[in-house]
Amino acid sequence: MAEHHVVVVGAGFGGLETVRGLAGAPVRITIIDQRNHHLFQPLLYQVATAILATSEIAWPVRYLFRDRPEVKTLLATVQGVDTAKREVLLSDGHSVPYDTLVIATGARHAYFGHDEWERFAPGLKTLEDATTIRRRMLTAFELAENEMDPARRQALLTFVIIGGGPTGVELAGAIAELAHVTLAKDFRSIDPHLTRVVLIEAGPRILAGFTDDLSDYARKALERLGVEVRTGEPVTECAAGHVVFGKETLATGTILWAAGVQASPAAQWLGAEADRAGRVQVEPDLTVRGHPEIFVIGDTAAVLAPDGKPVPGIAPAAKQQGGHVAATLKARLSGKAAPGAFRYKHSGSLATIGKRAAVVDFGWIKLRGWLAWWIWGLAHIFFLIGTRNRIAVALSWLWIYMSGHRSARLITQGKDREKIGS
Template sequence: MAEHHVVVIGAGFGGLETVRGLAGAPVRITIIDQRNHHLFQPLLYQVATAILATSEIAWPVRYLFRDRPEVKTLLATVKGVDKEKREVLLSDGQSVPYDTLVLATGARHAYFGHDEWERYAPGLKTLEDATTIRRRMLTAFELAERETDEARRQALMTFVIIGGGPTGVELAGAIAELAHVTLAKDFRSIDPQLTRVVLIEAGPRILPGFTEDLSAYAGKALERLGVEVRTGAPVTECAAGHVVFGDETLATGTILWAAGVQASPAAQWLEAPADRAGRVKVEPDLTVPGHPEIFVIGDTASVSAPDGKPVPGIAPAAKQQGGHAAATIKARLAGGAAPGPFLYKHSGSLATIGKRAAVIDFGWIKLRGWLAWWIWGIAHIFFLIGTRHRIAVALSWLWIYMTGHRSARLITQGKPREETGSPAE
């Protein structure tokens, strides 16, 4: 009898945790991803803001499972799923059969019906996104150094972040420190300390997932870094060289999007019911209604926590779901009782504001300031893969903390005029 074949689409936190959880089970596993690496997304903004190098937060998938001969990795793009034939359809016309399928395909940027804004306001989900943002930011300073028109120079030195969630807050703080500290003495015609960083949030406050007191602290901490926080003003237009929010038009050379996400097209592949964000409405055990052989986890799944609220799209939730899917598969193969419904255990919310402040909400205790920042850093280092990466990131952070110098501020992959939406065009 052929071994049970488990196909996992997506090598993110949920997908990898599923594969790890299946260690020792009588299965063969195929991982399919359109990139060859696993990405530690919580630190992606640090690549975008020249704090870390790409190699410090990403690992080749093949390397991670080099000692697991039952695991096969395919670099491919999925275009659909044939539920009747139990096959994953690839973009090159090939297909991969499965006995059990785990969809952990993550999410992408959502522009609330204005997909044309993506050209001017890139989001942050991949290494390519991060290096594009880093290039745009650093190029803006280089163009400002040569610009003789004062209005255009000010626009180039104005950075707008749309969305006041953790990603937006972390980006705003990191950009402000990059401009006001790291680059302070690097230019001769411009003063980087005059850089404007504007964080725009449509809602009444930033970090809406945190308590009001932590949200207020984060706002004040950003203002101390020189960030202008604008709340209650939804963006109505993003274009080359400016953004419109509320009744204000702001000239800017760089717009970054951190306001919303849309699930991958997995619901379309499966012809399954989905919520407004495109996430598959799964059964309590994370399977697709009518198809117990298909699991959907992570940002691709719509599932409720014990308190009735949606499970957040964060790494710990995806890992817990991956572990639950693996446990269910193993129980089925062993002929035992399934673990039952998935129960999410919230371990806390964390967000950093620059290099000396953070907010943490564990529910039973709330922390802010430098102590929260140290806990935030230790937690992220702990979840990195491999001793070398932990040491490298820790040393990079220590060096920046002591000197303010960031060694990863390289302009790569393209020329300034290739950037769409650039005021240089």
């Protein structure tokens, strides 16, 4: 009898945790991803803001499973699923048969019906996104150094972040510190201290997933860094050189998007019911209705926590779901009772504001400030893959903390001169 074939689409947190959990099971596994690396997304903003190098938060998938001969990796793009034939359809015309399918394809940024804004306001989900943002941001300073018109120069030195969730808050704080500390002495014609960083949130407060007091602390911490926080003012236009929010038009050379996400097209592949964000409405055990052989997890799935609220789209949740899928499959293959419904255990919410402040909410205890920043850092280092990366990131943070110097401020790839504020 042929070994049970498990196909995992997506090498993110959920997909990798599924594969890890199946170690020792009588299965062969195929991982399909359109990129050859696993990405530690929680630190992606630090690549975008020149704190870390790309290699410090990403690892080749083949390397991670080099000692697992039952695991095969395919670099390919999925374009559909034939549920009747149990085949994953690839863009090159090939197909991959499966006995069990796990879809963990994540999400991309969403522009709420204004996809044309993406050209002017890139989001942050991939390494390519991060290096594009870093290039545009650093290029803006270089262009400002050569700009003779004062109004145009100030626009180039104005950075707008749309969305006041953790990503937006972390980007705003990191950009403010980059301008006001790291680059403070690097230029001769411009004064980086005059850089404006504006964080725009349509809702009444930033970090809406945190308690009011932690949200208020985060706002004050950002303002101490020089960030202008604007709440209750939705953006109505993003274009070359400006953004419109409320009744104000702000000239800017760099707009960054951190306001919303849209799930991958997995629901379309499966013909499954989806929510407004495109996430598949899964059964309590994370399977697709009518297809117990198909699991959908992570940002691709709409899952409810025991309290009836949606499970957040964060790494710990995806990892828990991946572990649940692996346990369910092992039980099925061994003839034992499956674990049943997935139950999410919230381990806490964390967000950092610059290099000396953060907010942490574990439910039973809430922290802010310097101590919270250390806890945030230790938690992220713990979840990094490999000792080398943990040491490299820790040393980078220590060096930046002590000196303020960021060594990853390199302008590479592409030509953004004509795109910035034009």
